Amino acid sequence: MSRLIVPFIKILFLGSLGLLSLFPLLFFLGLSLSREWFYPDFWPSAWSPERWLALGAEEAPLGQSLLLSLLISLGVAGLATGAGFLSGRQIAFSPHKAFLLRLAYFPYILSPVVYGACLNYYFVYADLSGRVAGVVLAQLMITYPFAVILYSGYWNQHLRAMEGLVATLGGRAWQTYFWVIIPLSRNILLLGFFQTFLISWFEYGLTRLIGLGQVPTLTILVFQYIGEADLHRAALAAWALMAPPLVLLWLNRQFVLKNTVPDA
Amino acid sequence: MLLSHKYRFWPAIGIAAFLLLTAVPLLLGFIYALLYSLGLVGALAPGFTLRFWAEGFQSRALWHSLGYSLYITLASLLPALVGGLVLATTLRTYFQKGPGAYLIYLPLVMPALVVALWSMQVLGQTGLVARLGFQWGWFADMRHFPGYINDGWGLGILFAHWTMALPFFTLLFLGMQDNERLDDLTQVARSLGASPAQAYYRVVLPVLLQKGRPSMLMYGIFCGGLMKIPLLLGQQSPQMISVLITRKVGRYDLAEIPEGYFIAVLYSLLLLGVLFFTKHLSPSK
Numbered sequence: 400m401s402r403l404i405v406p407f408i409k410i411l412f413l414g415s416l417g418l419l420s421l422f423p424l425l426f427f428l429g430l431s432l433s434r435e436w437f438y439p440d441f442w443p444s445a446w447s448p449e450r451w452l453a454l455g456a457e458e459a460p461l462g463q464s465l466l467l468s469l470l471i472s473l474g475v476a477g478l479a480t481g482a483g484f485l486s487g488r489q490i491a492f493s494p495h496k497a498f499l500l501r502l503a504y505f506p507y508i509l510s511p512v513v514y515g516a517c518l519n520y521y522f523v524y525a526d527l528s529g530r531v532a533g534v535v536l537a538q539l540m541i542t543y544p545f546a547v548i549l550y551s552g553y554w555n556q557h558l559r560a561m562e563g564l565v566a567t568l569g570g571r572a573w574q575t576y577f578w579v580i581i582p583l584s585r586n587i588l589l590l591g592f593f594q595t596f597l598i599s600w601f602e603y604g605l606t607r608l609i610g611l612g613q614v615p616t617l618t619i620l621v622f623q624y625i626g627e628a629d630l631h632r633a634a635l636a637a638w639a640l641m642a643p644p645l646v647l648l649w650l651n652r653q654f655v656l657k658n659t660v661p662d663a
Numbered sequence: 664m665l666l667s668h669k670y671r672f673w674p675a676i677g678i679a680a681f682l683l684l685t686a687v688p689l690l691l692g693f694i695y696a697l698l699y700s701l702g703l704v705g706a707l708a709p710g711f712t713l714r715f716w717a718e719g720f721q722s723r724a725l726w727h728s729l730g731y732s733l734y735i736t737l738a739s740l741l742p743a744l745v746g747g748l749v750l751a752t753t754l755r756t757y758f759q760k761g762p763g764a765y766l767i768y769l770p771l772v773m774p775a776l777v778v779a780l781w782s783m784q785v786l787g788q789t790g791l792v793a794r795l796g797f798q799w800g801w802f803a804d805m806r807h808f809p810g811y812i813n814d815g816w817g818l819g820i821l822f823a824h825w826t827m828a829l830p831f832f833t834l835l836f837l838g839m840q841d842n843e844r845l846d847d848l849t850q851v852a853r854s855l856g857a858s859p860a861q862a863y864y865r866v867v868l869p870v871l872l873q874k875g876r877p878s879m880l881m882y883g884i885f886c887g888g889l890m891k892i893p894l895l896l897g898q899q900s901p902q903m904i905s906v907l908i909t910r911k912v913g914r915y916d917l918a919e920i921p922e923g924y925f926i927a928v929l930y931s932l933l934l935l936g937v938l939f940f941t942k943h944l945s946p947s948k
Contacts, residue, residue, distance in 0.1 A: 409757060412763075413761070416766045417766050420767070423781045424769070426784065430784070439798070441793065460944035482677070486677035486681045489677040499681065501939060502685060504938065505689055505935075505938065508881075509888060509930070510887075512890050513908050514692060515692065516908060516927065517692030517695055517696045517927055518688055520695055521691060539684060543680070547685070555895035598743055601775070603891050612921065618774070618776055621776055625780060625895065640776070641777060648765075648768055648769070648771070649770055656771060656834055
């Protein structure tokens with residue numbers, strides 16, 4: 400009896416899992432490719448690839464926004480990973496580790512956008528408001544503590560002993576980092592880079608607040624399309640938003656699983 | 664350590680970065696919000712006054728919002744937690760290899776913004792459920808579908824949060840079962856005479872709940888600060904606390920800004936209390 404039931408459960412389960420996890424992606428694909436989709440119909444009445452084809456056209460807002468988002472997120476992820484790795488070392492061996500790590504959580508639990516609202520004045524004062532530099536700095540304030548939390552858990556006595564070993568053998572500080580520590584830590588450096596990249600890539604509240612809507616990243620564009628009730632374009636932008644994490648998922652499943660903070 | 668002077672330069676950058684990018688901004692932000700709520704800075708600042716604090720404590724919007732945030736947090740978290748626990752323990756083999764191992768990760772590529780858009784398209788007045796219901800004749804008039812977003816119970820918000828939290832907790836518990844060697848523990852319990860049910864309730868469940876506590880707690884605290892989903896799927900009143908603060912602070916009505924900062928100060932103090940007086944908040948590994 401159970402020989403019949405187990406495959407049945409398996410097919411049923413995998414089928415529903417596939418439906419639930421693939422359906423949103425396919426739905427947005429359909430929405431971005433459809434031209435007309437009137438209300439009570441369950442199926443679009445006309446299809447057209449025009450929006451996808453227009454992506455590469457010059458002065459297409461979506462294409463430009465894609466490029467801008469990519470540059471901002473790559474920059475933010477690189478800076479946050481580098482600084483977070485160095486800070487993580489110092490904090491991991493600090494007597495105040497517990498206190499400092501709790502501080503690092505604070506921007507997240509307060510919610511990035513509330514944090515940004517409290518700091519907005521300083522951004523305006525420093526003339527960073529409405530500029531790409533301001534958005535990068537604001538996103539660094541969110542992604543960097545995340546990297547610190549990640550790397551402070553990674554640094555341990557073993558790595559420290561490695562530093563000592565290199566020094567004993569006559570290596571300089573920069574040689575220790577570039578030839579020993581960084582190659583040893585390649586995997587977690589990549590993990591941190593991609594996860595901070597995704598935090599920055601998905602950021603909306605801070606970018607809107609500090610960027611004043613003048614730094615049109617992809618998330619800003621999706622919100623704008625939703626506001627204009629242009630759901631077909633919103634679906635296309637949503638696909639653009641999901642493309643990098645899909646690639647990362649294909650490379651390594653761990654890259655997209657942040658086990659410390661959800662997307663706010 | 665004699666060697667350590669050689670390595671002082673790089674780590675010093677590390678600490679400087681932490682101060683510059685985390686500690687100092689937190690302090691500056693708090694001071695600004697505090698001064699604003701006390702009437703000392705900002706446009707139309709009346710000079711030192713406790714009026715905004717007194718009014719703030721009496722404002723119903725604040726207490727409604729806090730209660731609503733708590734409700735959304737619990738209602739988002741608990742079903743996802745139970746669901747994740749059940750999926751991870753009973754159907755574990757399907758997630759370990761084959762298509763299941765990839766499919767469970769797929770929802771993670773959707774950012775909150777896209778999940779919110781998805782919820783709108785499923786539950787909204789012209790959403791998929793409404794279309795399906797009309798096609799299948801659940802209701803005769805196509806305008807009769809109530810629409811479950813921007814509703815009083817926050818169903819749209821909850822649906823979106825479940826979509827994100829269920830895969831998260833499933834993966835969390837799946838990982839834990841491998842890390843904590845629960846198979847071995849179960850086998851020991853079984854060979855000592857425990858029934859499968861006993862092994863599950865006395866060994867597997869307590870270990871998972873114990874080990875997962877920091878993540879659950881953190882996720883719970885984060886829920887209160889979630890922003891994009893309530894912004895798109897919530898109603899005007901009551902609002903989630905982070906939405907309330909940003910709306911008040913960002914208003915054109917300058918009179919509301921001090922109250923917004925008062926709420927920000929109060930909320931920070933509340934979270935500070937939770938953060939520093941709760942044990943087991945260390946980052947989950």
